[in-house]
Amino acid sequence: MAEEVKTPASPPPPEGEKKPTAEKSVSPAPTAATPVAAPPSPSPPTKPAAKPAAPKAAVPAPVPWTSPLVEKYRSQYGSGLEALTYLGQNYFSVDRSLIPNFLRLLRDEEQFDYCVDITAAHYPKREKQFDVLWILYSFTRNERIRVKTQIADGASIDSSVGIWATANWLEREVYDMFGIKFDGHPDMKRILLPEDWKGHPLRKDYGILQQDQEWVQINLGIESGQ
Amino acid sequence: MNDSNVVSSRAASHLELETPEKPYLDSNELIINMGPQHPATHGVLRVILKLDGEKVLGTECVIGYLHRGVEKIAENRTYTMFNPYVDRMDYCAAVSNGLGYCEAVEKLLNVEAPARAQYIRVILTELNRIASHQLWLGTHALDIGAMTPLFYTFRDREEILKIFERYCGARLTTHAFRIGGCQYETYAGFEKEVTNFLSFFAPKIDEYETLLTTNRIWLERTKNVGVISAADAIALGVTGPVLRASGVKWDLRKAQPYANYSKFDFEIPIGTNGDTYDRYLVRMAEMRQSMRIIEQAVNGIPEGPIMGKVPKVIKPPVGEIYHSIEAPKGELGYFIVSDGSTQPYRLRVRPPSFVNLQALDVMVRGLLVADVVAVIGTIDIVLGEVDR
Numbered sequence: 001m002a003e004e005v006k007t008p009a010s011p012p013p014p015e016g017e018k019k020p021t022a023e024k025s026v027s028p029a030p031t032a033a034t035p036v037a038a039p040p041s042p043s044p045p046t047k048p049a050a051k052p053a054a055p056k057a058a059v060p061a062p063v064p065w066t067s068p069l070v071e072k073y074r075s076q077y078g079s080g081l082e083a084l085t086y087l088g089q090n091y092f093s094v095d096r097s098l099i100p101n102f103l104r105l106l107r108d109e110e111q112f113d114y115c116v117d118i119t120a121a122h123y124p125k126r127e128k129q130f131d132v133l134w135i136l137y138s139f140t141r142n143e144r145i146r147v148k149t150q151i152a153d154g155a156s157i158d159s160s161v162g163i164w165a166t167a168n169w170l171e172r173e174v175y176d177m178f179g180i181k182f183d184g185h186p187d188m189k190r191i192l193l194p195e196d197w198k199g200h201p202l203r204k205d206y207g208i209l210q211q212d213q214e215w216v217q218i219n220l221g222i223e224s225g226q
Numbered sequence: 227m228n229d230s231n232v233v234s235s236r237a238a239s240h241l242e243l244e245t246p247e248k249p250y251l252d253s254n255e256l257i258i259n260m261g262p263q264h265p266a267t268h269g270v271l272r273v274i275l276k277l278d279g280e281k282v283l284g285t286e287c288v289i290g291y292l293h294r295g296v297e298k299i300a301e302n303r304t305y306t307m308f309n310p311y312v313d314r315m316d317y318c319a320a321v322s323n324g325l326g327y328c329e330a331v332e333k334l335l336n337v338e339a340p341a342r343a344q345y346i347r348v349i350l351t352e353l354n355r356i357a358s359h360q361l362w363l364g365t366h367a368l369d370i371g372a373m374t375p376l377f378y379t380f381r382d383r384e385e386i387l388k389i390f391e392r393y394c395g396a397r398l399t400t401h402a403f404r405i406g407g408c409q410y411e412t413y414a415g416f417e418k419e420v421t422n423f424l425s426f427f428a429p430k431i432d433e434y435e436t437l438l439t440t441n442r443i444w445l446e447r448t449k450n451v452g453v454i455s456a457a458d459a460i461a462l463g464v465t466g467p468v469l470r471a472s473g474v475k476w477d478l479r480k481a482q483p484y485a486n487y488s489k490f491d492f493e494i495p496i497g498t499n500g501d502t503y504d505r506y507l508v509r510m511a512e513m514r515q516s517m518r519i520i521e522q523a524v525n526g527i528p529e530g531p532i533m534g535k536v537p538k539v540i541k542p543p544v545g546e547i548y549h550s551i552e553a554p555k556g557e558l559g560y561f562i563v564s565d566g567s568t569q570p571y572r573l574r575v576r577p578p579s580f581v582n583l584q585a586l587d588v589m590v591r592g593l594l595v596a597d598v599v600a601v602i603g604t605i606d607i608v609l610g611e612v613d614r
Contacts, residue, residue, distance in 0.1 A: 060336060060543060086545050087333060113460055116550070121563055121572040135548055135561065135576070139460070139474070142481055146548065166463030169584045177297070192290035192613060201298050202572075208302045 062086040069110060077102070091146035099149055100158040103134060107163050112136040112145065115164035118171055120178045122204045129153040130180055134160070156181040159188075177202035194219070254278050262291050266369045266599040269609030273586070273598065280594045285587045289580075292613035300573035305331050305405060305540040308570070313399035315575065316611040318361050320400045321354035321390070322553040328403045329484055330549035330560035334542040335405070337534050343407035344486040345527040349420060350393065350402055351485075352516040352523070356427070357386040358554035359509045363434060366506075366603035370447045375437055382430045385423050392419070406536030420524050424517050431513055438506070448502035452589040452601035455500060462585045466556025466578055468605060471508045472500030478552035485551075489526070490519045502604040509606075541568050548576075555579050555606050575614060579607040 065085035073081055073092075080095035081102075094102055106112040116135040123129055128150035137144045151157055159182035160167045171182040172191040179200035182188060189195060198212045216225045256279075261272040270291035276283040296315060300308045312327045313320035325347055332338060339347070364379035387397040392413050394402045402408070438444045454464065456472040469476060477494045479487040495511030497504030542564040550559030556578030565571040582605050589601050 060545065062545070087336060087547055089547055115463055116557065117548075117559060117561065117574070117576040119561060119574040119576075133561070135559070139476060144482070144548070164463065165458075165461040166581060166584060169580065170463075173580075190290075192293045194290070201295055206298075208298060 060087055065090045073102070073105075089144070089146070091148060094147060094149050096149045096151055096155075096157065100160065100163075103136075103147065103160050104163050106136060106145075106147070111138045111140045113164075114139060115160070115166050115170070116144070118160070118167055118174060120174050120180055120202075122178060122202065124204045126150070127152065130178060132157055132174070132180065151180065156183050158183050159185040161185055176200065179203065255283070260598065262288075266602060268365060268602065268607060269612075271583075271602070271607070271609055271612070273602075275595065275598065277595065280596075282590050282593050282595065282598060285590055285598070287583060287586060289583070289609070290613050292609050294614065296614040297573055297575060300570050302569065304568045305542070305570065308573070309403075309405065310399065310401045312575075313401055314610060315577065315614055316358075316553065316555065316558070316579065316608045317398055318608050319354050319358040319554045320398060321350045321402050322358075322551065322558060324401060324403045325351050325485065326549065326551040326553065326558045326560055328405050329551065330547065330562055331405045331540065331542065332534070332536075333549050334545065334547050334562055334564055335536065335540065337406060337536055339407040339534050340531045341486070341528050342530040343403075343532040343534070345523050346408050346412060346532065347403060348485055348487065348490070349520055349523045349527075350390070350400075352520045353386050353389060353420070353423075354400075355516045355554045356513050357383050359513050360386075362509065362554075362603075362606045363506075366600075366606070367438065367444075369599045369603045370444070372438065372441070372444065375434055378430070378434060378437070382427060385426060389416075389419055389423065392416075404533070405540055407531070407533040409533075411532060417524050417527065420520060424521055424524075427517065431510065435510060439510075445503065447597075447600055448506060448604075450499070451502045451593065451597050452604055453499060453501045454585055454589050458588055459500065459585065462588065463581045464556070464585050466552070466554070466582065466606075467505055467508045467512060468556070468582055468585070470494065471497035471505040473498055478550060478557060484549070487519075490522045492518050502600055505604045539568060541566060550576065553578055555608070555611070556582055577611045577614060579605075579609075579611040580614075583607050583612055 062084040063086075065083040067090075070083040074083065077094070077098060080098055082093040084091055084093065092102075114137040116137050117133075118135075119133050121131045121133070123131065130151050130153065131148050132151060133146055133148045135144065135146050149157070157180065159171055161171065161182075162184070168186065169191060171185055172187070172189065174180050175182065175188060176190040176192050177200055190197065193201070194215065197215055199206055199210065201210075211225050213224065216222060256277045258275050258277060259272060260275055262270040264271075272288040272291070274286045274288065276285070294314075296311055299311055303311070309324065309327060312323040315323055328339075360379040360383040364376035367373075367375040390400050390402070391397050393416065394400050394410055402410075454462075454468070454472055456469075456474050459469045459472045459474065465476075473496055475494050475496050478484065479492075480494055492515045495508050495515065497508050544564055544566045546561070546563040548559055548561045550557050552558075557576065558578055559576030561572075561574040561576065562570050563572040586601060586605060589605075590598050593601070
């Protein structure tokens with residue numbers, strides 16, 4: 001228990017900003033690279049033993065992801081694209097301007113024909129407050145990747161409904177929960193909450209007990225839903 | 227009159243109709259509400275139907291009646307505290323939800339459950355898959371007009387729930403697993419009871435099949451109803467038995483094995499037509515395959531600890547992961563962002579029911595109103611998971 005308190009304190013907490021620096025500092029260490037090759041099996045025995053001696057080495061961090069797929073697009077997009085891997089899971093961190101085209105390329109040329117999920121995360125302290133994420137899977141490759149990009153509060157992003165039909169409801173949910181609008185979506189409106197609800201609950205500035213008091217009073221005829 | 231105006235203008239704004247633009251007061255076109263309180267929607271689902279007589283021209287689902295903000299709750303609970311909440315999403319398959327969540331957090335912690343815990347997990351999860359399919363079969367058949375299967379399936383499902391109850395004290399919202407393994411050792415006679423269930427249940431599936439598989443009414447109501455092609459299913463992100471019935475041989479237990487599924491020998495049943503009947507056959511075959519897995523697991527269950535080396539206070543290192551499992555209804559995924567604290571910074575549930583329900587519109591266009599009921603049943607949704 002005591003060492004558990006120590007270890008997470010070493011990396012800086014803001015999650016999205018940390019990536020580039022962490023990648024540079026930790027990637028040369030061989031300990032960080034080994035779990036990537038075979039993540040589940042070696043870790044349980046090594047972890048408890050390694051921790052007291054060198055707690056820093058035990059903390060996994062994203063390392064560069066190299067594969068033919070990455071090489072192909074790195075030459076094309078250069079600095080707008082970053083490929084990382086964490087605990088054996090690969091993801092692209094891309095510039096927002098690449099978004100509709102890069103996703104389309106992944107589907108058309110790399111057979112990522114199944115869009116598993118589209119979601120977002122809110123980092124209010126960052127300049128670009130939101131991470132938008134696409135989780136993709138390819139049946140032919142049996143491979144799963146994530147693509148993520150950062151956008152500012154109030155900014156919109158291009159819809160991928162034209163690429164994967166399933167994006168329709170998934171993007172509506174992101175809009176409902178975070179207020180991120182998708183340009184070119186055929187039916188950009190709320191999906192889970194009532195249409196005239198105010199606020200987007202999964203933003204960090206929306207409290208756990210917060211609700212649209214006015215909506216509740218008018219539509220449910222009660223003082224408060226709490 | 228006024229009321230119908232409101233509904234229709236709302237529905238018409240986004241429905242892409244194949245029929246040419248008609249005058250508004252065309253007596254052939256009718257917009258009706260199905261649900262939210264409707265026995266065949268399996269919960270509070272509202273479907274706005276645009277009809278030409280009995281024929282469905284388009285639909286819109288209105289969901290969210292059961293929205294509890296599970297993802298927001300997760301951000302305000304510790305990893306351990308959130309564990310029971312996942313049972314309340316797909317409450318017909320609580321064990322699967324728990325397995326997915328525990329494995330996702332274990333992945334984030336980079337630990338693995340011990341072998342014995344893995345076996346217990348697989349046995350309970352597969353039992354739950356059977357229970358979930360039984361519930362689906364009973365209610366789906368009831369919607370179409372066959373009442374007997376409901377009583378048969380509920381009678382037999384009871385045996386599974388009894389095993390759950392004796393194992394963890396709960397029948398539906400089991401909270402059976404913990405991060406790092408299982409909390410409870412199996413009770414005395416667990417293996418025997420599971421084996422007894424297998425021999426009890428094998429003839430019961432045949433019994434269900436004698437009621438339905440060659441039943442003429444069943445065939446009429448399900449064959450070529452709600453057809454979805456493999457290409458459409460993939461584009462719409464449909465997973466689980468619905469995808470497999472369209473001929474895509476894809477099951478996460480085989481494609482990207484989790485837990486210890488790679489140790490077991492089983493088949494992935496697939497269909498060819500992608501219609502309601504094929505989905506029925508696929509799920510029936512899946513129950514038999516689950517029995518095979520359970521049998522192998524019960525016979526191979528090793529001795530040993532049931533809890534891995536997990537700290538009492540769970541604080542995963544900074545990072546994000548996505549982990550998914552093959553739940554009875556399709557791919558159930560958890561995307562977790564950790565900021566190094568005891569609570570998830572962001573936890574996203576990728577619900578199979580939610581994504582599969584989106585295919586309803588494609589599946590019912592051109593069918594009759596009565597078929598909508600059959601198609602909702604065949605997708606096998608649980609509104610607790612759709613709305614979360």
